[in-house]
Amino acid sequence: MKGSFNLNALLRDNIKKLVPYSSARDEFKGEASVLLDANENAFGSPYREDFHRYPDPLQHRVKEKLSKIKGVPAANIFLGNGSDEAIDLLYRAFCTPGKDNVILVPPTYGMYEVSANINDVAYRKVNLTPDYQLDLDGIAEAIDSQTKLIFICSPNNPTGNSLNRTDIETILVNFDGLVVVDEAYINFSKQPSFTKDLSEFPNLVILQTLSKAWGLAALRLGMAFASEEIITVFNKIKPPYNINQATQNIVLEALDNVDQVNSWIQEIVAEREKLSATLADIAQVAHITPSDANFILVKLEEPRALYNFLVSKGIIVRDRSKVELCEGCLRLTVGTPAENEELVSAVYTFYGATNN
Ligand SMILES: *Cc1c(COP(=O)(O)O)cnc(C)c1O
Numbered sequence: 001m002k003g004s005f006n007l008n009a010l011l012r013d014n015i016k017k018l019v020p021y022s023s024a025r026d027e028f029k030g031e032a033s034v035l036l037d038a039n040e041n042a043f044g045s046p047y048r049e050d051f052h053r054y055p056d057p058l059q060h061r062v063k064e065k066l067s068k069i070k071g072v073p074a075a076n077i078f079l080g081n082g083s084d085e086a087i088d089l090l091y092r093a094f095c096t097p098g099k100d101n102v103i104l105v106p107p108t109y110g111m112y113e114v115s116a117n118i119n120d121v122a123y124r125k126v127n128l129t130p131d132y133q134l135d136l137d138g139i140a141e142a143i144d145s146q147t148k149l150i151f152i153c154s155p156n157n158p159t160g161n162s163l164n165r166t167d168i169e170t171i172l173v174n175f176d177g178l179v180v181v182d183e184a185y186i187n188f189s190k191q192p193s194f195t196k197d198l199s200e201f202p203n204l205v206i207l208q209t210l211s212k213a214w215g216l217a218a219l220r221l222g223m224a225f226a227s228e229e230i231i232t233v234f235n236k237i238k239p240p241y242n243i244n245q246a247t248q249n250i251v252l253e254a255l256d257n258v259d260q261v262n263s264w265i266q267e268i269v270a271e272r273e274k275l276s277a278t279l280a281d282i283a284q285v286a287h288i289t290p291s292d293a294n295f296i297l298v299k300l301e302e303p304r305a306l307y308n309f310l311v312s313k314g315i316i317v318r319d320r321s322k323v324e325l326c327e328g329c330l331r332l333t334v335g336t337p338a339e340n341e342e343l344v345s346a347v348y349t350f351y352g353a354t355n356n
Contacts, residue, residue: 005176005203007229010148015093015237023240025057055245058235062221062248065255070208072195072225078234081242083184083207083222084111086234087151090180090205091119093233094148098122102149103142105134107158107325109182112151127325132159132289134167143175150175153182155189158320158331160291162191172201178230180205185293187213187265188272195225202227212294213265216254219247268294272334278344284351286328295333301351303330309350315343 008016024038035042038054045051063074070077080086095102097120104112104123116123124147126138139150150171154163172179183206186193194206206225211217221243224234276288276296284301291297300306303321307330310317318331334340 007202007227007233010094010177011233012092012094012096015233018236020236021240023054023057025054026240049246049249051245053245055241055243055248057240057242059243059248062243062251062255065252066223069255069258070193070195070223070225072198075228076198076225076231078224078226078231078238079243080222080224080234080238082211082220083182083209083224084115085238085242086205086207086222086224087111087115087180088119089234089237090149090178091115091121093237094178095119095121100146100148101144102151103139103147104151105139107132107156107320107323108151108153109157109184128156128159130325132156132161132163132325134163134171136167136170139171140174143177147175148177149180150177151180151182153184154191155183155185155292157184157293158295158318158323158326158329159289159297160185160293160295160331161289162189162292165191168194172204175203178203178205180207182207184209184212187261188269188294189292191292198225198227202229205230210251210254213268214254214261215264216251219250221247221251268334271337271340272296275332275334275340275344279347282347282351295331297326297329297331299328300330301328303328306330306347306350310343310346313342313346315346317343 028037035053040054041052059079062079063077066077067074078086080089101122101124102116104125105128106125107128113123124142126135126142129135152163152168154168155161156163168181181194181204183193186208194204198204204226208223210219210221272291272294279285279298280288285298287299289297297320303319307317307319320326320329320331332343
């Protein structure tokens with residue numbers, strides 16, 4: 001640990017040497033009336049909207065709009081086919097298979113591990129503490145000269161709590177690799193985003209997504225915020241047209257509805273607190289982790305049997321009861337008021353019928 005950050009030293013050799021694919025839209029960017037450079041069908045699309053031209057590879061218009069909403073310059077934004085694409089690109093840019101390693105801090109989002117396995121990159125797990133915070137000593141011990149990335153999810157999935165900001169800052173200051181802070185649930189949190197601190201930490205990568213609070217999971221649009229230097233690396237290795245035109249068009253319109261999203265967020269947070277309070281009154285509910293997200297992790301009796309009972313009622317929740325440090329827990333997404341009432345009433349029925 002401790003040294004000075006040098007992005008070039010972190011990059012894989014093959015990526016340093018890479019000559020990126022240069023698409024037709026990279027080579028000619030101006031206005032023209034006759035486009036005969038990309039082997040498209042000049043007649044049009046067999047559809048009511050035109051999709052016959054390749055999309056903007058760097059999604060300038062979407063980034064301009066996001067820049068205003070997020071307060072982050074467009075040059076510091078990467079857009080991916082879901083934030084899962086950014087996670088994969090981080091491995092591919094910085095981790096040499098069979099040589100480098102990353103640090104994961106479970107229980108956390110499963111894609112960091114799956115993506116490591118897909119890329120044949122080793123990972124070292126340093127469990128969160130029993131109150132779901134970072135084990136700084138454990139992380140310091142696990143880091144070696146081949147450690148390239150640390151993934152930190154805050155608010156954390158599946159626990160729902162935010163990780164202490166000062167702990168994350170300690171890692172940012174002392175670790176020479178990249179610190180990836182996944183803020184998929186930041187819109188529901190009382191904690192401020194790390195986006196304001198990008199200029200302070202050259203090794204910070206923030207992930208956000210339109211899949212959760214923004215209600216656009218099906219469009220697949222994830223964001224990474226980082227230094228221009230890091231964004232340049234992502235752009236160099238991403239598939240040339242990774243965000244399709246339909247997604248770009250729809251997102252541009254949807255981003256005008258910030259007020260609608262903010263009012264949903266308020267409602268979801270209120271419903272989250274109400275659902276937590278109601279479930280906490282049930283004798284068989286042992287613990288609910290205070291949540292900064294749009295879900296709650298609930299420790300309760302007979303989790304698997306309750307899960308199956310809920311399925312039989314057509315209510316699907318996430319069974320995390322076999323996950324280390326989440327033993328006995330189900331993860332419940334906050335739904336509409338009607339859905340939450342249906343859930344609560346089914347939970348009452350289950351325990352009433354089996355225990356009381
Ligand atoms: C849902 C989720 C994402 C996934 O985002 P996509 O943009 O839909 O790929 C990323 N990180 C965490 C922690 C999530 O829970």
